[in-house]
Amino acid sequence: xxxxxxxxxxxxxxxxxxxxRAEDLARVLDVTETFSRDSRGGQNWxxxxxxYDDVPxxxxxxxxASAAAVIxxxxxxxxxxxxxxxxxxxxxxxxxxxxxxxxxxxWTQLNIFYNRLRALGPxxxxxPRLARFCSMIKEGCQTxxxxxxxxxxxxxxxxxxxxxxxxxxxxQTTRLLDSKYHNVLPSPEDVGSQVDVSxxxxxLRSAAGYHAFRKIHPRGMTPGDVAGFMxxxxxxxxxxxxxxxxxxERLTQLRSAYNIPGxxxxxxxxxxxxxxxxxxxxxxxxFGLHEYLDRVQQYLNxxxxxxxxxxxxxxPVSTSAT
Amino acid sequence: MNEVAERTGxxxxxxxxxxxxxLFGPPSMQAPIPHTQALRxxxxxxxxxxxxxxxxxxxxxxxxxxxTFTVYTQKDAIDRILPFDAIPRPIPPDxxxxxxxxxxxxxxxxxxxxxxxxxxxxxxxxGIVPPDVVFSNxxxxxxxEGLEVPYDTYAHIDGSDLIRDDDGTFYVLEDNARxxxxxxYMVENRHLMLRTFPDLIEDQPVRSVSNYGxxxxxxLGEIAPQGVDDPTVVLLSPGTYNSxxxxxxxxxxxxxxxxxxxxxxxxxxxxxxVKTIRGLQPVHVIYRxxxxxxxxxxxxxxxSLLGVPGLFQAYRKGNVALANAIGTxxxxxxxLYAYMPRLIRYYLxxxxxxxxxxxxxxxxxxxxxxxxxxxxxxxxxxxGEAGGYGITVGPHATKEELETxxxxxxxxxxNWVSQPMISLSVAPTLVDGGIEPRHxxxxxxxxxxxxxxxxxxxxxxxxxxxxxLIVNSSQGGGSKDTWVLE
Numbered sequence: 179x180x181x182x183x184x185x186x187x188x189x190x191x192x193x194x195x196x197x198x199r200a201e202d203l204a205r206v207l208d209v210t211e212t213f214s215r216d217s218r219g220g221q222n223w224x225x226x227x228x229x230y231d232d233v234p235x236x237x238x239x240x241x242x243a244s245a246a247a248v249i250x251x252x253x254x255x256x257x258x259x260x261x262x263x264x265x266x267x268x269x270x271x272x273x274x275x276x277x278x279x280x281x282x283x284x285w286t287q288l289n290i291f292y293n294r295l296r297a298l299g300p301x302x303x304x305x306p307r308l309a310r311f312c313s314m315i316k317e318g319c320q321t322x323x324x325x326x327x328x329x330x331x332x333x334x335x336x337x338x339x340x341x342x343x344x345x346x347x348x349x350q351t352t353r354l355l356d357s358k359y360h361n362v363l364p365s366p367e368d369v370g371s372q373v374d375v376s377x378x379x380x381x382l383r384s385a386a387g388y389h390a391f392r393k394i395h396p397r398g399m400t401p402g403d404v405a406g407f408m409x410x411x412x413x414x415x416x417x418x419x420x421x422x423x424x425x426x427e428r429l430t431q432l433r434s435a436y437n438i439p440g441x442x443x444x445x446x447x448x449x450x451x452x453x454x455x456x457x458x459x460x461x462x463x464x465f466g467l468h469e470y471l472d473r474v475q476q477y478l479n480x481x482x483x484x485x486x487x488x489x490x491x492x493x494p495v496s497t498s499a500t
Numbered sequence: 501m502n503e504v505a506e507r508t509g510x511x512x513x514x515x516x517x518x519x520x521x522x523l524f525g526p527p528s529m530q531a532p533i534p535h536t537q538a539l540r541x542x543x544x545x546x547x548x549x550x551x552x553x554x555x556x557x558x559x560x561x562x563x564x565x566x567x568t569f570t571v572y573t574q575k576d577a578i579d580r581i582l583p584f585d586a587i588p589r590p591i592p593p594d595x596x597x598x599x600x601x602x603x604x605x606x607x608x609x610x611x612x613x614x615x616x617x618x619x620x621x622x623x624x625x626x627g628i629v630p631p632d633v634v635f636s637n638x639x640x641x642x643x644x645e646g647l648e649v650p651y652d653t654y655a656h657i658d659g660s661d662l663i664r665d666d667d668g669t670f671y672v673l674e675d676n677a678r679x680x681x682x683x684x685y686m687v688e689n690r691h692l693m694l695r696t697f698p699d700l701i702e703d704q705p706v707r708s709v710s711n712y713g714x715x716x717x718x719x720l721g722e723i724a725p726q727g728v729d730d731p732t733v734v735l736l737s738p739g740t741y742n743s744x745x746x747x748x749x750x751x752x753x754x755x756x757x758x759x760x761x762x763x764x765x766x767x768x769x770x771x772x773x774v775k776t777i778r779g780l781q782p783v784h785v786i787y788r789x790x791x792x793x794x795x796x797x798x799x800x801x802x803x804s805l806l807g808v809p810g811l812f813q814a815y816r817k818g819n820v821a822l823a824n825a826i827g828t829x830x831x832x833x834x835x836l837y838a839y840m841p842r843l844i845r846y847y848l849x850x851x852x853x854x855x856x857x858x859x860x861x862x863x864x865x866x867x868x869x870x871x872x873x874x875x876x877x878x879x880x881x882x883x884g885e886a887g888g889y890g891i892t893v894g895p896h897a898t899k900e901e902l903e904t905x906x907x908x909x910x911x912x913x914x915n916w917v918s919q920p921m922i923s924l925s926v927a928p929t930l931v932d933g934g935i936e937p938r939h940x941x942x943x944x945x946x947x948x949x950x951x952x953x954x955x956x957x958x959x960x961x962x963x964x965x966x967x968x969l970i971v972n973s974s975q976g977g978g979s980k981d982t983w984v985l986e
Contacts, residue, residue: 181776183764274566274740277749278759282565289566334777438777491775 184491186279187338189272191490194342196269197288200262201319202350203252206357208312209384211305213377214245223248229357230260245305253303253311254295262315266292269322281329284322291318334436337428341485344428348421349478352471354385355408378404385416405467406459418474419455425481426452432489440488447481509544510551514928516937520666522589522927527666535592535985542700543587548934555586555930558696567688569743582685583978584692588700589927589940589960590983599662599670599944600954602854605844607658607946610677610831612847614654617830618644628846629839633863636914637836639678639829641792643799647816649825650723653948656823657716657787659683662854662942664925671857671922673941675840677832678824679789682959683945684750687712689981690957705986707956712945713754716787719949720755723821724784731784733757734774736765738790738806748789755787762790767810772820785821786811792826834917835861835883857922862913871909871918875902878918880909893969895921924969927980929962939963941971942982956984 206226214222224243227233232251239257240247255261259268270292273285295318303311323343330336378401382388391399391407391414411417426448433441454477462470518527523540525533532540559581562568568579591599616623617634624631634640659680661673687709693701717733724731737748739761752759758774765783766773773780788795794804799812814820830836838859844852860867860878871878875894882890892905909916926937944958960980961971971977 181758181774181778181781183758183760184775184777185761185764187777271740274745277566278752285566286564290564439779440777489777491777 182334182338184489186276186335188486188490189275190279190335190338191342191485193269193272193276194339195346196265196272197319197322198343198346198350200265200269201316202347202354203260203262203265204312204315204319205350205384206354207249207252208309208316209354209380210357211245211249211308211312212380212384225357226252229353232258232260235260249303249305249308250300254298254300263295266295266318279331279335281325281331283325283329287318287322287325291322294318334432334438337432337436338489340428341425344421344424345478345482345485347416348418348425349475351385351408351416351418351421352474352478354381355405356468356471375399382407387414387416390414402459402463405462409462410455410458422448422451422455438489443488444481444484447477447484451477451481510546510548510935511540511544511928514935514937516926516928518666519923519937519939520664520668520925521937522664522925522940523587526668533590533592536590538704539588539590539700539983543928546700551586551930554696555584558584558586558692561692561695562688567684567746569746583964584689585929585938585962585964585978585980586697587928587930587935588693588981588983589942590985593985595670596956596984598853600956602670602672602852603660603944603946603954604952605848605850605853606660606672606675606840607655607948607952609840609844609847610655610658610675611653611948613843614677614825614828614831615652616847618827619646623843623846626846628842629836630863632914633835633839634830637830637833639792639827639833641827643812643816644825644827648818650821651948651950653723653950654825654828655831656719656723656825656948658946658948660854660944660946662944663857663922664942665922666925668925670854670942672840672854673857673922674834675832675837676943677828679791680943680945681744681747681789682943682961683712683955684747685979686945686955686957686959686982687750687754689959689979693981701983704983707984707986709955709957712947712955713751715953715955716751716947717755717757719947719953720785720787720821720823722949723823725818725821728784732774732782733785733787734760734765734783736760736762736786736788736790736808738794742789744789751787757787762805762807765808765811767808767814770810770814770817770819772808772811772814783820785823787823792829795822795826833883834881835863835914838917857919860918862909862916862918867918868909868913871916872906874918875906877921879921880905880916880918883915883917893921924963927960927962929964929978929980931964931966936966938966939969939971940980957982 210222210226223245226248227236227243235258236243236248236251240251251258252261254263256263256267258264270288273280273288277285326339330339378399379388382391382404385408387408391404394407394411395403407414408417410419412420412423414420429441429445429448432438433445454473516524516527520526523536525531562581562584566579568581613623623629655677657680659676659682661676662670663673664670690709720733721731733755734757735748735752735755737745737759739745742748748759760774764775766775766780772783772786774783790806793801794806796807796809796811797804798809811820815822815826837856838861841852841856844850860871862868862871871880876897878894880892880894892901894902897905924939924941927940928935929938931938940960940962942958942960945955947953960982961977962980963969963971964978
């Protein structure tokens with residue numbers, strides 16, 4: 179069928195988001211675990227809850243923000259809709275809905291991946307084994323991405339997949355950066371200094387960006403360099419700018435190649451976002467890194483709502499039959 | 501004959517226990533079916549370990565592919581596979597010829613009957629069927645009276661359940677003229693066979709079943725409203741929680757049509773549209789896998805959220821076609837079943853090619869008396885139930901159960917029919933103890949647009965528990981690849 183159902187477009191968009199979210203959550207947990215091997219350990223685990231606005235939800239179920247409890251909450255806790263297990267469960271459920279559209283290999287991999295995850299016990303997520311668990315999640319999610327890249331039919335559906343994936347990835351990169359902000363930058367003057375290089379190093383590695391970073395910054399590593407790289411570097415696939423570029427390309431494609439009327443409105447929101455990104459790290463630091471990241475997240479969210487309303491049928495669909 | 505060679509190896513200890521065997525033939529086994537010789541020889545040469553290992557691979561594949569049906573428990577929904585038995589069930593060409601023409605004959609009669617019921621009603625005025633058999637059936641839809649449907653086809657997709665008795669004769673056990681399911685397993689079982697037992701099926705003259713989707717799509721295209729050259733066909737499903745959801749996915753993919761739910765469709769000016777990212781697009785044909793009741797809350801059950809408000813009005817105006825038509829349930833009920841041989845003679849002036857199982861209608865005086873006198877020998881079934889529920893199997897029932905049954909019949913004789921015990925044929929089946937005989941049935945699938953096509957194969961369901969006659973998937977049955985041989 180040449181006309182993608184709105185409900186399917188929505189399911190594709192969210193399937194991509196859920197998988198990306200699970201992968202990025204594994205990255206955040208992984209880097210937190212690395213950071214927490216110091217005196218600020220407990221504080222680190224609590225900061226994830228703040229980062230995702232999950233403090234009330236967490237304390238409804240758990241007594242204290244210990245490493246074990248936070249890890250449990252974000253990995254295998256099926257009562258937490260934001261856990262890795264829940265995200266992959268929803269991705270699988272969307273994939274099930276989408277089976278007429280996606281490749282058999284995409285469905286099979288998500289189905290097996292989710293079933294494997296569901297079978298894991300508490301010992302698999304204990305702190306000493308957390309890195310291993312996170313690797314498994316990253317690998318599973320990237321396998322999904324690779325299979326999708328290699329087998330998913332290229333039409334409007336592919337555009338919606340990319341929109342979901344890239345919007346989520348941009349959002350998560352800002353969170354990853356923000357998650358370390360309080361801990362890594364005790365005072366604004368430290369921006370641009372050489373303090374805590376090992377922590378920024380770990381942050382880059384968690385986003386698989388260390389070697390790419392080294393290519394363009396062969397020597398030294400300042401927090402400003404790292405933040406600038408993760409925000410603006412167009413060659414780095416997890417940078418906010420690279421993700422937003424991809425979103426722009428897909429919206430343009432939906433609008434011009436496929437004649438999807440709703441894409442025009444979303445382009446307006448995208449332009450706001452591009453304007454916000456039209457700066458450099460010095461400008462960001464002058465503005466305040468945390469404040470800036472917050473603003474980027476708000477704009478990404480507004481764009482996502484716009485896409486939902488105009489393209490995915492979240493509001494009444496236009497009644498003009500063609 | 502190389503009888504000895506065949507009954508060594510894997511099949512050496514196989515003993516059908518006096519039943520008709522689908523692989524060897526009549527109980528005597530003096531002359532096994534010649535058409536199955538190559539298969540018997542190949543099976544005999546396999547080792548039990550090899551067979552088990554590959555059967556395990558096949559089931560793992562089913563699970564990983566999510567070729568499942570959903571079973572509901574109180575807590576949540578569980579995906580189960582329909583267990584796949586590795587040993588295929590062959591059907592020789594002459595037997596298939598009979599089955600195929602017999603099924604086509606039956607489907608033709610069913611469609612003629614439905615046309616008659618909703619129009620001229622000669623069948624009642626000529627005294628062939630008592631009117632209340634139809635009018636007391638909750639599946640009768642007065643809304644369909646006088647409505648014209650393309651090619652007078654009501655049951656576009658029809659499934660017939662067949663069994664084979666000890667003497668080798670096939671009987672029709674049941675007609676399924678509403679939303680018969682299982683066809684996806686027919687096709688997937690073949691794919692599994694090709695992948696996990698290539699050496700068993702290689703060079704065998706097995707007829708292909710893989711084009712079912714194209715045949716169905718073609719038939720659905722034929723019933724589109726007049727003047728629509730390139731009809732949009734959709735498959736309407738209750739959604740991911742329906743137990744047959746896998747089949748809905750399968751068929752939508754095979755046909756290359758959209759799989760929709762009620763919430764994806766809207767009606768406007770008595771036309772049906774689907775919500776797409778480009779806005780509303782017209783829909784011309786709907787293969788619906790939801791029941792009549794749930795199709796349209798304005799016309800039928802107002803509490804159902806599965807359907808599309810206004811759909812019936814669009815259908816009535818001829819702006820959209822439905823397969824199957826509304827109201828076909830009067831043809832697949834167990835009371836009407838007893839009249840099928842008479843209906844075939846009445847409408848087609850032919851003798852039935854496939855016999856019915858002798859059926860005693862408790863609504864008729866002789867039928868009631870006979871049933872009550874032979875309760876402990878008969879299978880007593882309620883009219884209008886599916887899935888093997890509410891059945892009393894006389895020879896296996898306790899005194900109390902028989903007494904309850906007797907009371908139920910006396911309370912509402914119209915609601916009950918009885919049939920003799922048919923000892924279903926068996927097929928060699930891989931179970932914990934090795935290769936043992938298990939009872940099988942066969943569901944065939946017929947697709948009717950302008951005319952009728954019968955898929956050369958079917959779904960052979962197998963009762964995995966020793967001695968059990970119940971093959972339903974909801975009650976622990978499995979399935980076999982069914983080979984129609986050239």
